[in-house]
Amino acid sequence: MKIDGKYTVWHQLPSGVMVPLFTKHNTQMITSGHAIARTLGMGDMSYKISRMYIEFENVASPGDAVSVPSFSNAEGREYYAGLSSPKDYLRVALLGEPTLSIESGYEPYFTEGVDGNKLTFLAQTAGTVGVNGTTFSNAMNSKVYGLALVSAPSETDETQDVVVTRDYYEVADQLVKPASGQLTITWELAFPPC
Secondary structure, three states: OOOEEEEEEEEEOOOOOEEEEEEEEOEEOOOHHHHHHHHHHOOOHHHOEEEEEEEEEEOOOOOOOOOOOOOOOOOOOHHHHOOOOOEEEEEEEOOOOOEEEOOOOOHHHOOOOOOOOEEEEEEEOOOOEOOOOOEOOOOOOEEEEEEEEEEOOOOOOHHHOEEEEEEEOOHHHOEEOOOOOEEEEEEEEEOOOO
């Protein structure tokens, strides 16, 4: 099943105001097929998308760029397990269920508020330590540079996670964790016909 996805990164100020920073398209991973087959074909809702990985590196100075890894859509969770300080990732729960809407161009086929072919997921930076033990904070110049949407059949065992989509920021868009507020991500996945 083809997934057309894009994400937007926002700075959520302490006041709650959301400031959009940039939007970028993602790469669908081959492993997404397993999560889709388990959820859609077998009715196993434990494989629905329920987590986001937020990849970061603690840099010496806030202006330092992170070297973005080259990757193929054949890579899976093993990449994240291999990250070590100063690189790591946050494994954050989505903020509620995704919203359902209609992808532009498909309005004749669906009814707004009833059905649709696009999901929008929401997550934000949370916590002070990455999965592999690296500190995540403004004081450590934790620079966010990559994201992944993840199917997580176990809340507590990340080794069971299935990476659905993944991407990396352009150097100019890499962000140090704000001293106040959080980075919030909205991620749209549209399901057009193959």
